[in-house]
Amino acid sequence: GAGVSQTPSNKVTEKGKYVELRCDPISGHTALYWYRQSLGQGPEFLIYFQGTGAADDSGLPNDRFFAVRPEGSVSTLKIQRTERGDSAVYLCASSLSAGSTDTQYFGPGTRLTVL
Amino acid sequence: QKEVEQDPGPLSVPEGAIVSLNCTYSNSAFQYFMWYRQYSRKGPELLMYTYSSGNKEDGRFTAQVDKSSKYISLFIRDSQPSDSATYLCAMRHMNTGNQFYFGTGTSLTVIP
Numbered sequence: 700g701a702g703v704s705q706t707p708s709n710k711v712t713e714k715g716k717y718v719e720l721r722c723d724p725i726s727g728h729t730a731l732y733w734y735r736q737s738l739g740q741g742p743e744f745l746i747y748f749q750g751t752g753a754a755d756d757s758g759l760p761n762d763r764f765f766a767v768r769p770e771g772s773v774s775t776l777k778i779q780r781t782e783r784g785d786s787a788v789y790l791c792a793s794s795l796s797a798g799s800t801d802t803q804y805f806g807p808g809t810r811l812t813v814l
Numbered sequence: 815q816k817e818v819e820q821d822p823g824p825l826s827v828p829e830g831a832i833v834s835l836n837c838t839y840s841n842s843a844f845q846y847f848m849w850y851r852q853y854s855r856k857g858p859e860l861l862m863y864t865y866s867s868g869n870k871e872d873g874r875f876t877a878q879v880d881k882s883s884k885y886i887s888l889f890i891r892d893s894q895p896s897d898s899a900t901y902l903c904a905m906r907h908m909n910t911g912n913q914f915y916f917g918t919g920t921s922l923t924v925i926p
Contacts, residue, residue: 730912732912732914734914739822739918740918740919741818741820741902741904741917742902742916744913744914744915747912755913790857792857803860803914804860805850805858805859806857807857808856808857
């Protein structure tokens, strides 16, 4: 079946603008995760959803970042007043549930560039 | 200090060589250990998953965990040019297992 998909694949914006990044998880996966990967670094956890609710948002860097998953499937990561330091690849992953042994499957990422 | 340390490389080996990739960690609560492969401009792809100490083998890949030393390894036998990628180690806690902690990744090139 289809894997995790993310749109857009690339996003270029200007400092101060608002952006939305979309994630379509694997069908039937209840857990969804957002990570940020800066150049030369490993992915860094941002937020995790179990169903519609954000079960852990401890990785969101500040209140400019917000994510939703209103119907328990597609999720949108929203960044307000973008800054140049927000430039990174934003990765989404999903897993069947949130159990410790459940594998996270990653999407290809959205490359965000803030000019 | 980062919770997970990984030498970023780059590492360059001839085809057929045995490759050894390593990570160290500081948090003894980590119980689940994973290795991901990431090709350029792609998302990470799970290679190996191990729980606690010991070895696990899958084809040309062997994952090794030494909890007493807080050290994990991935060995690749008979390396192929198609193995050229960045290899990321990742770990999660036993009780709060939803958050993965990644290393920085090691860039590997296998030369034909």
